[in-house]
Amino acid sequence: MEMSKPAGHNALDDNRQGLIGKPLDRVDGRLKVTGRATYAYEYNEGGQASYAYIVQSTIAKGSIISIDSAAAERAPGVQLVLTYKNMIAQGPKTKESSPQLHDEKITHFGQPVALVVASSFEQARAGAALVNVRYQQDAGEFNLNKAKVHARVPPPNQQAPDATEGEFEAAFVAAPVQLDVTYTTPHQSHAMMEPHATLALWNGDHLTLYTSNQMLAQAQGAVAKTLQLQPTQVRIISRYVGGGFGAKLAIQADAILAAAAAKKLGRPVKLALARPQVFHVTTHRTATEQRIRLGTDKDGHIQAIAHESWSGNTAGEDFYESAADQTRSLYAGANRKIAHRLSTLDLPVASSMRAPGEAVGLLAIECAMDELAEKLNLDPIELRKRNEPSQDPTKHVPYSTRQLVPCMEEGARRFGWNKRNPKPGQVRDGRWLIGHGMAAASRGNFLRPSKASARLDGDGILTVRMGMTDIGTGSYTIFTQIAAEMLGLPPQRVRMLLGDTEFPAAAGSGGSFGAASAGSGLYDACMALRGKLASAAGFNADSALFANGQISDGGQSKPLVELVGAGLEAEGEIKPGATLKQFSQQAYGAHFVEVGVDMDTGEVRIRRMLGVFAAGRILNEKTARSQALGGMTFGIGAALTEELVVDEQLGLFANHDLAEYHVATNADVPALEVVFLPEVDDKANPLKIKGIGELGICGAGAAVANAIYNACGVRVRDYPMTLDKLLGGLPAQAA
């Protein structure tokens, strides 16, 4: 089906079995906590595998003069040392391909320059240390601010990089109240639990990769292009993925190098990245510099709004951080300017990380709004209400749904926002300075083409197949709920098979579109199967009801198992359609935070945090809440600690391990409160849901930053807000 018009009333609205929205435990939960969910590196298909370990560049830019691998080749157990000189044939570097060990050129620190394969992991790692590489080193550019002068207009990402409405410059200059601020955000790392890993296996000229990947169809294409195969020669299996957050959207070096080594050796090869390797071998979120200008009348109505963002990437990469995109639709204002520029940095490849664009864009715009509210002597919620648009101010179409104001109001009520002292530095608890902050959340909603098949057999088991992934979000569970509700079966009767390119191609997990896209494909397959069952029963498909394993119509009921014969199967598909253009689609929310700032040391601790979200229908209260909690936790990390620090002499991320790249720990995260407002979005997809995987991070960090300002009166515009940036503004100690 195509989403060419709003979805009508359907079986999920009826929810006869009550499965939709139910906080069902994860169907794969027991497998995971008992260690029986098999992750990529744990497969042993194809017999005894060899183990591979990557040798990384120790310079950031230049070229390889020589590689001496003799010692490594003589080392115990070593079977192969792969370099650019003996790498298998690969296609050229394109948007879709990802050649490795391609030539002598070094484009970033930590780039793979060789692969050592041995009988054991330990032998491969020991052998890797014996590979001696000599380099010719070139000067590189590692500083975004310095690289800005050479920034270019990048090709379109989701949307065109630039947009204007009205006459921004003139309106801004004329505005009675003006704010012109620049915020910076650092490079960040996904830091998912499972590092990238692959088992590669050849059968003739057919390649199977057990790997950890978010979007299998894309991966299949990329591997085929890179290794000059047909997509049908490549099978990707990712049944369980230990977190991705964007780091596993594209195929990475582990997959290509394992495939190459397996081909050379004629045996299966396993390759996992060691944790410190993940930071340089794979992708990260780029740093940004964001200039925001807001011009209002004396009452705070925005007349001019500009959001300009600079980000960086490796030469030849077009991905930019679309940090200003949400500002297109977030607030009203007739005169607008959105601009994105991309600079070349000699750092590892930058790409998507949880809520690309919004996650760091809202860190800037939502703090700027806080600054503006103070300037206007307005409550931050009131300022936002005064700039609530009646329709999308850039696309000039209605919003599919937009409950930003109800989210703020419900949040304010629950949080006790009216007790906040708007004047910074006034509230104390012992040696803690207490502050309260809020920020809006907004995340674009997407729908991607996605296919599914559903088959009911005589044993009463419904088997669903989708080339979809569950990256820890709960996909297995919500698809089970959808399928069970649609066919009127208990969830235990659904066998959900994901993570294999042999299955109908699905959207994959990314951009928060997984549940909506694959779920809608599944919905369509279930509708088709309902039609076949109704027909077998001699019932009218439109009026037939499915519940408790029965189909019923006109007072008659028949058990489904009696209708399927040797099995009934149907396929389904969702295609995005006109509603994407006809309606401006975002999920919304509001974050509220209470922080303490230690008045002696500047240490910041979150004391309370509340997120209120409106994101369409909620499929599973429990997994949805977990997504929000995870996003809010990411937001705390982004505000307070997370930064890949660039050594600008050597061009590396200095803190490339989890001891020094500081994600929030349990002790940094208090009990978080999550509330979902009732909502259905019939313009988004037939499920009437919206993506929620990324909504929680959007605005969360800005609410923390605004609370810090309210606590101590220090406005930091350079994330993360580590204590050294607050020290200078803290109260003087007694002399």
Place this chain on the structure above:
Amino acid sequence: MIPFTYERAQDEAAAARAAASTPNSKFIAGGTNLLDLMKLQIEKPQHLIDITHLPLNRIEATPDGGVRIGAMVRNADLAADPRIRKDYAVLSRALLAGASAQLRNMATTGGNLLQRTRCYYFYTPGLPCNKREPGSGCSALQGFNRMHAIVGASEACIATHPSDMAVAMRVLDAQVETINGQGQRRIIPIADFHRLPGNTPQQDNTLQSGELITAVTLPPPVKGEHIYRKVRDRASYAFALVSVAAIVERSGGQIHSARLAFGGLAHKPWRVNAAEQALRDTPDRPAAYHHAADAVLQGAVGYGHNDFKITLARRTLNAVLTPTA
């Protein structure tokens, strides 16, 4: 990790003997630091001597009223010991401020003293680091040095010692007991145990080759309030930017005595006699705290990213010394 051989020592003398007679050998206890370093080939022992089953896991009273802590006592057990909690609270607090619960369950008293620096460049083989590769240079001097030393550093090395426990041990005047390959035992005052980097930053401490830590002894309890204040970038599982171990005895508006040791400032736990003198029998006022801070930070110098530590150390000390209302 390079291939290595392994043995289980039969007793402490045999362990030390084996270490002295086997080139390039190391003791292994909790392994919480050594194994990580071996995987990265920052440590490359060819032989490991496992001491985990030796009877060095007791906490016992000493005749002079102190406590003797076996080298194998786990950090978690030491922190939870009732006598340590009651009489040496600064030590218990420092231990609990360190690492994570999982690491504290494995890490040992002797091993904790031997932790190596967490300098980013020490941890990145292939880049210059005088501590890892003597003579190769110091990448941190011009590089990212947020966690680095502001006192006692050298041109060769500006690394800090990462231990919290050692800072508390320093303020308690602990003594390190050892045995060497000849069976000779000696006692090293904690003040002399860790070194400043000088021109030989590869040597973290004054242990001789093959010398095994058997115990750490604490003198009789020190009267006063026991404080451990650790300032770090996140609430758990982060190394100290600045930490202060303090034992302060005060009454009636007077400080009678104060002992102070600092973590995060230097290549070893930092203790300055002049700072403690400035607080001896002195009016309990901020001016005295500042005098103490002046003494601690005399000659302090930042290297860019860690400049803030000078202010932070002063403010943290002030906070530690300010009586709680």
